[in-house]
Amino acid sequence: MSSANRFQRAAVPAAAAAVVLAGLLSACGGDKDGRPEPAAASTSQAASSTTSTATLATAAGQASAVAKTQGWLKIYGGAAPAGTANVVQLNVTDNPSVGQYVSDGSGRALYRFDKDTAKPSVSNCAGPCAVTWPPLIVARDQSVYAAGVDPQLVGFIERPDGTCQITIAGWPVYYFSKDKKPGDLLGQGVGGTWFAVAPDGGKATRD
Template sequence: MFSAKRITRSMVPVAASAVVLVGLLSACGSDEGSQAVPAAPAATASTQATAAASEPVAGQAPTVAKTQGWLKIYAGTAAAGTGAVQLNIVDNPAVGKYVSDGAGRSLYRFDKDTAQPSASNCSGQCAVTWPPLTVNRDQALFAAGVDPQQVGFIERADGTCQITVGGWPVYYFSKDAEPGDLLGQGVGGTWFAVAPNGAKAVAK
């Protein structure tokens, strides 16, 4: 009996560790009933009007413009200190309008990914050079200048949640040092700043 008790007790930490590991690996997963969001069509006057109507008004709580699983997506700018993921638009003379994060860091798309269905083909060393923009379960996402209907997320192989724009997973470039840097533009003929609808931001 004593021996059996010793074995049982020694197994408890292992079992608990396994539960924690499973929890970490499934940290992203969509809630029951949620579905991956396919690439959205280009914004129309009506969708732009809907996004504008969802813009937060001073003194009022923001209105959810879209929900994907557990992720709430708002139109407009997050209040300071909320810890939300922010998407903004930058207008660059060289490439036109493209998406940045709340700090002004450029975001890119990868031609070897897919938008329908949304899927990332950048992992390992690729994801070190091109870190994905991710969102956690305790965060919301705000989109200013980007139609919220164009925004969503996918679950990566490592269990993290990567933001998508127009169905395309979006990334940073590790060599961009300052807000507004676009050193990743055109790298390998497959990496481009992402336009507000998920298309490539390229010179006209």
């Protein structure tokens, strides 16, 4: 057998392994330093979503400039223009007991967990914990708008299940399953480790 044929036969398993490895890459993607980055197949999807968002914003006369980009995720300042689809909206809500805290576009409170870390950003809430405290997830076809929150503080991390969780100042943010309507803060102080997240990523509390 010629050396060329031996090389071709050896290359087939290697190529197959590369395909399998590519298939194992998560929705978030990531480089060797742990910084999320887009997979080639998804770059066009993200670009298409961004174009669609920009088109809608322009049509509404409220074109927005991207304030920050992390990998494939585009983060804008302010409220999403009316009619903009596929966005995660962050707002700030005032509460007489805890002061300002971050909420989503429907007014539901967002929380941080003291057992997580911000530097590096790591979530330590998974399994049953994540059922009680569902993470705020962003998908590849979405963008984020932050009103009252510095867009530079907003980002995301990859969770063990491959989904992408929004962070504020490095802190992963969550909902509380017992909060049923806008303005509910039933998760505040639970276990001495869960607190509504302030716009700067700190704990929302007047203490």
